[in-house]
Amino acid sequence: ETGVTQTPRHLVMGMTNKKSLKCEQHLGHNAMYWYKQSAKKPLELMFVYSLEERVENNSVPSRFSPECPNSSHLFLHLHTLQPEDSALYLCASSQDLGTEAFFGQGTRLTVV
Amino acid sequence: GDSVTQMEGPVTLSEEAFLTINCTYTATGYPSLFWYVQYPGEGLQLLLKATKADDKGSNKGFEATYRKETTSFHLEKGSVQVSDSAVYFCALNRGGTSYGKLTFGQGTILTVHP
Numbered sequence: 596e597t598g599v600t601q602t603p604r605h606l607v608m609g610m611t612n613k614k615s616l617k618c619e620q621h622l623g624h625n626a627m628y629w630y631k632q633s634a635k636k637p638l639e640l641m642f643v644y645s646l647e648e649r650v651e652n653n654s655v656p657s658r659f660s661p662e663c664p665n666s667s668h669l670f671l672h673l674h675t676l677q678p679e680d681s682a683l684y685l686c687a688s689s690q691d692l693g694t695e696a697f698f699g700q701g702t703r704l705t706v707v
Numbered sequence: 708g709d710s711v712t713q714m715e716g717p718v719t720l721s722e723e724a725f726l727t728i729n730c731t732y733t734a735t736g737y738p739s740l741f742w743y744v745q746y747p748g749e750g751l752q753l754l755l756k757a758t759k760a761d762d763k764g765s766n767k768g769f770e771a772t773y774r775k776e777t778t779s780f781h782l783e784k785g786s787v788q789v790s791d792s793a794v795y796f797c798a799l800n801r802g803g804t805s806y807g808k809l810t811f812g813q814g815t816i817l818t819v820h821p
Contacts, residue, residue: 601750637711638751638796638811651808685750687809693800695741696809698750 598622601686601699608676609707616671616702618686626692627669629661632683632701644669645692676706709734713797713812720787720819728782728815730771730797738799740764740773740780741809745794754782754795787819 599620608614620627629641643651644663658680660672669686683703687696714729732738739758743751755764760775769784780797797812 599750635813637813638809640808643808687751693739695739695753695756695800697753698743700748700750 599686599688599697599699601684601702603702604700605703605705607705607707608673610676610678612676613672613674615673616684616686616704618669618671618699620667620669620686620688620697620699622688622690622697624688624690624697625666626689627663627666628687628689628696629669629671630685630687630698632685634682638685642671643692650692673704676704678706681705709738709799709801709810711797711799711810711812713795713815716814717816717818720817722789722819722821723786724819726782726784726787726791726817728795728797728817730780730782730812732778732780732797732799734799734801734810736801737775738801740771741798741800742769742771742780742782743796743798743811745796745814747793751796787817789819789821792817792819 602617626645631639641655642661647663662670683701685701686699689696710733712731741756742754744754745751755766757764757773763772771780771782794814796814798809
């Protein structure tokens, strides 16, 4: 139990589908993150939220849309994805910006 | 910009062998340094950290020392076990106005055989 829970663990979706990834943290942290882990590439930071406000968007395509309704929940809404978007999507949280991050187990996404 | 470079893998060792995974970094200021471990099918777990020069992080028999003069944070373990088989990531965080962004190395796959 890491304190950061992601659902679903696995997701297969077509390029015309709309789906959402969910992340919930039970650690009382103020910052949450989405990372993308593709094969043979370093982890890429996608979005950062602090106190429910987006503070960074790393040039992520608009087909990825984050939402942070409160400090415990973070969503990643997906639509019209491409096969190259297939990856492990990791959510993380930290007490504040600049402290170590705690990761969820990830959602393995396959776009067909 | 910030960057982290890890030694190329995969690394294959026999049980009880000595492990070193090299990590060097490029960053302005005084970053915090981390090692994360990812077991098969799992997310990343923080293994150890060091927040200032000459600090030694340690956990589960693993150690790494923050060397500012060589901009390095090499991971070592004296006697590895089969259960240590995983992917190891070196990372840095400049904190402050960098919004707590972790910059990761590419990861090193470690396989330990009985």
